[in-house]
Amino acid sequence: MSKTVFENSISLDGYVAGPNDNPENGMGDGGMRLFEWYQAGDVDMPLPGTDMAFKVSQASADFMQAEWANLGVMVVGRRTFDIAHGWGGYPPGGGRCFVVTHTVPPEWVNDDSPFTFVTDGIESAVRQAKQVADGKAVSITSANIAQQCLSAGLLDELILNVSPTLLGAGVRLFDHLGSAPFELEQLAVVEGIGVTHLKYRVIY
Ligand SMILES: NC(=O)c1ccc[n+]([C@@H]2O[C@H](COP(=O)([O-])OP(=O)(O)OC[C@H]3O[C@@H](n4cnc5c(N)ncnc54)[C@H](OP(=O)(O)O)[C@@H]3O)[C@@H](O)[C@H]2O)c1
Incomplete structure (x- = not known):
């Protein structure tokens, strides 16, 4: 069965976007700083499913490419979809x-759309995503x-x-954590240029 993996860039104080995030101000005020590591090195790191490539450290490229290779389908909230303008029809x-x-x-x-809009909650979205993930995360x-x-x-792993x-x-990433506290097992710590990658497994 597929696992679920959350992966985002995050500030040291726990934010995934700055204030006033909206479709005209994608990552919010100051939020693009979270992606500066995407251009902080000299190793090509293509973003699967897009024609974008980042320039990162060798350590970041090795870590992220291995993780991205294992990701299949995506589950996302409507705000991110709207802010990203549906990635022009080509989701990462x-x-x-x-x-x-x-x-x-x-x-x-429409028939060509890569998007499925799920209106009956996250359990349904995760279940439907796993059905078409073909064993990938x-x-x-x-x-x-x-x-x-x-x-x-429903969350198996976190990559920050x-x-x-x-x-x-x-x-804020860690907000509204209804059934906290949660125990996490540390799986990886990777030091890149302008970023530290942390990977955890959630222990339920
Ligand atoms: N740092 C990074 O790496 C990174 C990566 C991706 C995104 N981002 C940014 O992070 C921010 C994420 O925003 P967010 O976490 O507040 O929002 P989000 O998860 O993208 O979307 C939340 C919205 O999804 C809908 N929704 C959520 N749960 C639902 C449910 N159970 N049933 C029905 N609808 C539900 C609601 O919208 P409706 O009521 O309108 O349907 C809700 O307002 C954005 O600014 C995005 O650009 C950052």
Whole structure:
């Protein structure tokens, strides 16, 4: 059975985006600092499913490429989908993308769309994603969805790309943790340039 993995870049004080994040201000005020490590090295790191490539340290490339290679489909919240403008129809990872939402945007519903809009909650989204993941991991890509998965016992692993930045405000990753505390087993610590990669398994 596929596992679920949350992976995001995060500030040292726990934010995945700055304040005032919206479709015109993608990562919020100051939030793009979280992605500076994407251009901090000299090793090519292609983002699967897109024509984007980052320039990172060898350590980051080795770690992230191994992780990304194991990610299949994605589950994400509607805010991230809207802020990313649906990635122009090409979600990162190149697989199917399940968007958890209260309302379905009709303009994105057609036979060629990579998106499935799930209106009956995260358990349903994760179940549907696992059904088409073909044994690969399901990528949980937004904070709000990760929080709900954690509380529901549906999140297996966390990968945090920690930026040496204090945003001070914005979208907090570790918020609304209904059934906290959670025990985590540390699986990896990788020092890159401008980033420290941390990987944990959630122990339920
Ligand atoms: N740092 C990084 O690596 C990284 C990566 C990805 C994204 N981001 C950023 O991180 C931020 C994530 O925002 P977020 O965590 O607040 O929001 P989110 O998870 O992207 O979306 C939350 C929204 O999803 C819908 N939703 C969530 N749970 C639902 C449920 N159970 N049933 C129905 N609908 C549900 C609701 O929207 P509706 O009510 O409108 O349907 C809700 O407002 C964004 O700024 C994004 O750009 C950062």
